[in-house]
Amino acid sequence: MKAIKEIINEGLQRQRRNNITFLTGAGISSASGIPTYRGVDGIWIKGTKFYKPESFGTFMHFHHHPKEVWQYTFFRKKMFAEATPNSAHYDLVDIEKLLQERFHLITQNIDYLHQRAGSKNIYEIHGNLREMRCSDECSKAVYSMPEEIPLKAHDEDLTSDEMGLLVCPKCGEITRPNILWFDECYNERNFKLDTTLRIAKNTSLLMILGSSGATNLPNKLVQQTLRYGGFVIDVNLEDNMFTENFKDKKNYHSYRATVSEFLKVFNEELERYETA
Ligand SMILES: [Zn+2]
Incomplete structure (x- = not known):
């Protein structure tokens, strides 16, 4: 098996399909004090005391309890507003400055911490808490x-x-x-389904930070990058849905490290690449 540095280096060198893409999930924000959804301390449970995320975080639940869901939404906005970006968020900002248009950041997070740190080229595939739209979908309009x-x-x-x-x-x-x-379901209009699949297709190196792969689009993105010959590095401390789904694929690498340990290695390789 190739060493992680070799893979990073090879991904950076590629001229065709040369996007360098990061996919981030709740794990990247846990150091900012935001609990991950699925942990014991999951915020859905904490926020509402008695619901599991799979039942509380549904349109069906909203349909029956719109006021409660809106109250919870403003509670989460407060939690996010009171959190601050951590070193991993800032590292990604520095990486974007070096890679410029090659850099893409696809996030499952709705906490806005990447933006507050200064990242620019962001795709929020699970939406955001800045906007709202008609629950009856009477038009395509999105409102602040x-x-x-x-x-x-x-x-x-x-x-x-x-x-x-x-x-x-x-x-x-x-x-x-x-x-x-x-x-x-994911769609292009609100969740950038087609755009992110196109980015993944043109990605030579896809790095997964803090996601367990429990949702559908992140898995499709990994599949897409692998199908078109890119490398995938999934940074995790234990097996997750990505390992389950892709462990047998040649260009998928599960890397046992924390996000900050990985970013240190990545930055060393990036520096070597930049000065070469
Ligand atoms: Zn309406």
């Missing part, structure tokens, strides 16, 4: 969440005036956060 609504503590409800700001201006139906729920 009203800034007049203050962020909420865990047990703080939205007032009826505040709820009044969360209606669709076109049809009067309640709006919803522009994020992807567990019972919904």
